[in-house]
Amino acid sequence: MNSKLNKIAIAYDFDGTLAPGNMQEHTFLPSLGIPASVFWANANKLARENDMDEILAYMQLLLQEAKQRDLPIRKSDFEQYGSGITFFDGVETYFDRINTYAETKGVVLYHHVISSGLREFISGTRIARYFTNIFASGYQYDTNGAAVWPAMAINFTNKTQFLFRINKGINNSFDNSLINKYLPESIRPVPFPQMMYIGDGETDVPAMKMIKLRGGTAIAVYNQHIRAKKDKPSPRQICEELIFQNRADYIAPADYTEGSTLDQLIKLNIDKIAAEIELSGYRSDKVKLRLRLRLRLRLSPPA
Numbered sequence: 253m254n255s256k257l258n259k260i261a262i263a264y265d266f267d268g269t270l271a272p273g274n275m276q277e278h279t280f281l282p283s284l285g286i287p288a289s290v291f292w293a294n295a296n297k298l299a300r301e302n303d304m305d306e307i308l309a310y311m312q313l314l315l316q317e318a319k320q321r322d323l324p325i326r327k328s329d330f331e332q333y334g335s336g337i338t339f340f341d342g343v344e345t346y347f348d349r350i351n352t353y354a355e356t357k358g359v360v361l362y363h364h365v366i367s368s369g370l371r372e373f374i375s376g377t378r379i380a381r382y383f384t385n386i387f388a389s390g391y392q393y394d395t396n397g398a399a400v401w402p403a404m405a406i407n408f409t410n411k412t413q414f415l416f417r418i419n420k421g422i423n424n425s426f427d428n429s430l431i432n433k434y435l436p437e438s439i440r441p442v443p444f445p446q447m448m449y450i451g452d453g454e455t456d457v458p459a460m461k462m463i464k465l466r467g468g469t470a471i472a473v474y475n476q477h478i479r480a481k482k483d484k485p486s487p488r489q490i491c492e493e494l495i496f497q498n499r500a501d502y503i504a505p506a507d508y509t510e511g512s513t514l515d516q517l518i519k520l521n522i523d524k525i526a527a528e529i530e531l532s533g534y535r536s537d538k539v540k541l542r543l544r545l546r547l548r549l550r551l552s553p554p555a
Contacts, residue, residue, distance in 0.1 A: 258359045261442045266367035268452035275369045279336035307405040326397040334376025342509030347382040357526040366414045387414040408455035412462045444468045473506040
């Protein structure tokens with residue numbers, strides 16, 4: 253098997269996909285003493301009043317609230333808050349298990365995060381070491397190590413560019429020369445049909461739709477413990493709508509334990525991709541055989 257082809261990339265949203273709720277609500281907002289509903293309402297108000305991107309608004313407000321309370325906002329502090337994030341069932345053992353499974357199929361898995369949350373929080377989690385890239389919103393820091401300015405804001409629309417970065421093997425957020433450069437599909441490090449995207453809802457729609465159009469697989473996950481309210485559908489109902497609208501291929505509860513529906517879906521897609529990779533080798537051999545036959549016919553002396 254061609255080592256250049258035996259790669260599978262799985263890109264994950266974070267909030268609502270790997271961990272319940274928003275990452276800021278696990279430890280950071282409680283340390284500020286601000287109810288989550290109040291913080292997000294103020295962030296949305298700031299965005300609305302200033303015709304501002306919602307991600308930039310929450311990032312600015314987060315810094316303001318922390319400074320008002322003299323709360324340290326260095327990168328190491330953010331990472332410490334990240335260490336307190338809790339995950340859906342099975343997440344912390346999932347990566348080793350699924351990597352081992354992929355190896356039995358002759359492929360190597362690469363895991364990536366694409367999130368509107370903070371990369372500093374994610375970097376501090378117990379699962380950070382499994383990710384090749386953490387593409388997430390983040391801050392610039394001054395000489396004292398304090399956060400001073402948003403360095404990257406990832407919203408639901410621009411998530412799609414990071415799928416192309418994975419596809420082209422770009423392991424940073426700043427290189428815009430290669431991402432806009434034409435690169436034949438045949439030489440891209442991870443072809444889109446060998447990619448999966450796992451997200452939890454409407455903010456993942458552009459990424460899911462794009463990866464489906466390119467031949468990859470989109471899986472929508474939901475928190476099965478949250479029920480519908482009078483004015484709000486349940487996470488499951490939101491995911492069912494994504495299937496109805498042809499924006500996702502499959503849905504499953506956000507349960508990563510061995511043998512769960514999601515675990516089986518991911519493994520079956522690994523099987524499918526591994527089989528396609530193996531079949532592509534036979535197709536390649538067939539093309540080479542045809543070329544050799546044509547060359548032989550050209551070189552053969554006339555009878």
